[in-house]
Amino acid sequence: MFDFKYYTPTKVIFGKNTESRVAELIREFGGTKVLIHYGSGSVMRSGLLQRVTDTLDAAGIGYVTLGGAVPNPHLGLVYEGIELCKKENVDFLLAVGGGSALDSAKAIGYGVANGGDVWDFYDYKRTAEGCLPLGVILTIAATGSEMSDSSVITKEEGLVKRGYSSDYGRCKFAIMNPELTMTLPDYQTACGCTDIMMHTMERYFTNGGNMEITDAIAEGLLRTVKKNALILKDNPKDYDARAEVMWAGSLSHNGLTGCGNDGGDWMTHKLEHELGGLYDVAHGAGLAAIWGSWARYVYKDCLPRFKKFALNVMGVADQGSDEEIALRGIEAMEDFYRSINMPTNLRELGVEPTEEELVLMAKKCAIGVGGEKGSAKVLDEKAMLAIYRASM
Amino acid sequence: MFDFKYYTPTKVIFGKNTESRVAELIREFGGTKVLIHYGSGSVMRSGLLQRVTDTLDAAGIGYVTLGGAVPNPHLGLVYEGIELCKKENVDFLLAVGGGSALDSAKAIGYGVANGGDVWDFYDYKRTAEGCLPLGVILTIAATGSEMSDSSVITKEEGLVKRGYSSDYGRCKFAIMNPELTMTLPDYQTACGCTDIMMHTMERYFTNGGNMEITDAIAEGLLRTVKKNALILKDNPKDYDARAEVMWAGSLSHNGLTGCGNDGGDWMTHKLEHELGGLYDVAHGAGLAAIWGSWARYVYKDCLPRFKKFALNVMGVADQGSDEEIALRGIEAMEDFYRSINMPTNLRELGVEPTEEELVLMAKKCAIGVGGEKGSAKVLDEKAMLAIYRASM
Numbered sequence: 001m002f003d004f005k006y007y008t009p010t011k012v013i014f015g016k017n018t019e020s021r022v023a024e025l026i027r028e029f030g031g032t033k034v035l036i037h038y039g040s041g042s043v044m045r046s047g048l049l050q051r052v053t054d055t056l057d058a059a060g061i062g063y064v065t066l067g068g069a070v071p072n073p074h075l076g077l078v079y080e081g082i083e084l085c086k087k088e089n090v091d092f093l094l095a096v097g098g099g100s101a102l103d104s105a106k107a108i109g110y111g112v113a114n115g116g117d118v119w120d121f122y123d124y125k126r127t128a129e130g131c132l133p134l135g136v137i138l139t140i141a142a143t144g145s146e147m148s149d150s151s152v153i154t155k156e157e158g159l160v161k162r163g164y165s166s167d168y169g170r171c172k173f174a175i176m177n178p179e180l181t182m183t184l185p186d187y188q189t190a191c192g193c194t195d196i197m198m199h200t201m202e203r204y205f206t207n208g209g210n211m212e213i214t215d216a217i218a219e220g221l222l223r224t225v226k227k228n229a230l231i232l233k234d235n236p237k238d239y240d241a242r243a244e245v246m247w248a249g250s251l252s253h254n255g256l257t258g259c260g261n262d263g264g265d266w267m268t269h270k271l272e273h274e275l276g277g278l279y280d281v282a283h284g285a286g287l288a289a290i291w292g293s294w295a296r297y298v299y300k301d302c303l304p305r306f307k308k309f310a311l312n313v314m315g316v317a318d319q320g321s322d323e324e325i326a327l328r329g330i331e332a333m334e335d336f337y338r339s340i341n342m343p344t345n346l347r348e349l350g351v352e353p354t355e356e357e358l359v360l361m362a363k364k365c366a367i368g369v370g371g372e373k374g375s376a377k378v379l380d381e382k383a384m385l386a387i388y389r390a391s392m
Numbered sequence: 393m394f395d396f397k398y399y400t401p402t403k404v405i406f407g408k409n410t411e412s413r414v415a416e417l418i419r420e421f422g423g424t425k426v427l428i429h430y431g432s433g434s435v436m437r438s439g440l441l442q443r444v445t446d447t448l449d450a451a452g453i454g455y456v457t458l459g460g461a462v463p464n465p466h467l468g469l470v471y472e473g474i475e476l477c478k479k480e481n482v483d484f485l486l487a488v489g490g491g492s493a494l495d496s497a498k499a500i501g502y503g504v505a506n507g508g509d510v511w512d513f514y515d516y517k518r519t520a521e522g523c524l525p526l527g528v529i530l531t532i533a534a535t536g537s538e539m540s541d542s543s544v545i546t547k548e549e550g551l552v553k554r555g556y557s558s559d560y561g562r563c564k565f566a567i568m569n570p571e572l573t574m575t576l577p578d579y580q581t582a583c584g585c586t587d588i589m590m591h592t593m594e595r596y597f598t599n600g601g602n603m604e605i606t607d608a609i610a611e612g613l614l615r616t617v618k619k620n621a622l623i624l625k626d627n628p629k630d631y632d633a634r635a636e637v638m639w640a641g642s643l644s645h646n647g648l649t650g651c652g653n654d655g656g657d658w659m660t661h662k663l664e665h666e667l668g669g670l671y672d673v674a675h676g677a678g679l680a681a682i683w684g685s686w687a688r689y690v691y692k693d694c695l696p697r698f699k700k701f702a703l704n705v706m707g708v709a710d711q712g713s714d715e716e717i718a719l720r721g722i723e724a725m726e727d728f729y730r731s732i733n734m735p736t737n738l739r740e741l742g743v744e745p746t747e748e749e750l751v752l753m754a755k756k757c758a759i760g761v762g763g764e765k766g767s768a769k770v771l772d773e774k775a776m777l778a779i780y781r782a783s784m
Binding site: 006009013016216219227251 | 612639
């Protein structure tokens, strides 16, 4: 068991119509001039953005808006947001949307509070010493960014996708109304469920430390998301299922499911990041497409955890050798992905990289992680390439 | 499913030798002059207090000390602490000990920050509008006060034991080193495990709302504490078991195991509070002595939850009627209490109230909860008396 820090200061306001409390919460955390940052037009079409600005108008809180955050949010828009904040003397950031708008807002916050080129933080060159306070009205359950310390930004030049983590980037508040996620396309809902499960699975498949209570929470979370993802496939407007998945999304990535271990494996995420940088695929689908190949490559080096996962999460029968049980667990997970229309390889994901592109992704991935990384099994560039090839 | 707020801003620093970071943490949260509040002499005998003051000396942080906090901490000492803080211009409270020292410190913090008589808050007459910032070095895993918003104080006059909850009373940091709990007497360890389980069970046995992920977390927590309480009975110095129980103690009472429900039942706690006020028994043992009688009185009105508890926590076989399964779950829980030398009735607890005292406790309990209370089953004064009688 490893020592750990657990720090989740975000005030979560969860339930129906909770977005009506946004002005009160901004005021509680000292905001007087807000940048409202959002992504696609859906928050406009649904009337959510209008309701938010009406609420701020009524409360006498000033604001400017910046739309256009895209999945794998781009650095260019971050720079634009930083300039806008400076020009308008913004002192609070409100993201309205999913992880894309929120991660973009976090990067804007780092840029305004620290000066210099904000990409430095994502390029491991500097450490942030602050961030504009920020809050979120969440409309997509997926990235867990609403309670996490992390954000991921893509630099358009060279399509470099990198993450940065800092306690300064933790939201002051997160407004989470499951009803706001009901209009998501099925594909995006499934991608979100995959991303949520992966945030806990990355922490679960380790060779470093373990804690029974953390495992029990992780396994319970995974079973819950698995069950409710299937419910949502048939009944996308099931409130309780939306709520289960939404709350799981926060708990899967706020640190709770990693307490006591070595920090997790994270190589499926790292491998997907290069894919996402090159192809702009949906993050969750990219993770699903890679995971099986990663799991088959590493499971023998992390057998007790893969066996535990098979038994306690996937409900595999406790029969046969540990390897057989572990493999049946991996197969059951892939079956689950297929059952919610997620891909289990790159072809199903809809991309067909050339051998040169696979080599390039492995190379970029190895550079991105500083040579080699992983806890279930340490992967070097050669291993990364082997997994990319196996995922074709 | 109910809407909920989830707010756990306490920075938890968990692991070996983490108390060495106390000065750094006090400084991070702005403390310059500290009241170190502790309970029994054990923190002096163990050398912990000396190490803490050495650390503050080395960091140049001023402090005064106040010992003497007792289980069911007394209002008199709280008043003394408030005067000491005012006299010495204390701006940060550091509790070193368990829930008694910490709850006493919270009350001191309310008193200093709000003025007037601090008992008003515990007597439901006023609402706190602030609290001195406070942190804790935890030496007993039990009350969960290190991450909760609650504190419990006993007024000596009439032995009135009351709780008060406010987000202002949440710790800025909690230093949790499982090694510091290794020297606890076995009885106190068992009391702590009971209290921890009860904090989650109070939230679990409800008729209002439910959330699958909350249930999965609650059940996993209960199984973990149950297993590790038995390990600690034989090996009180087992680090991993101490750590599992200590972290469970925080998670059981920080709100996590109640997300989505109606706030919980809490009648076992309320019934024990009157007992604790009258007899000064250990809180955990008091809860164990009452729970079985409470459970048998209410289970038919909360059958689905008692059945789920029997199957998923106590491992009872899924055979027979729901009532039979529920009853076997209650029996299994009482067997567990006995196995860690906890009482399952008042006689085993070592107290034998007269009929007049039972009537008095029921009357005080009913007044304390405003007439009637409970979620598994709403209890009035008559019901409370029946449970007290059954627990003899």
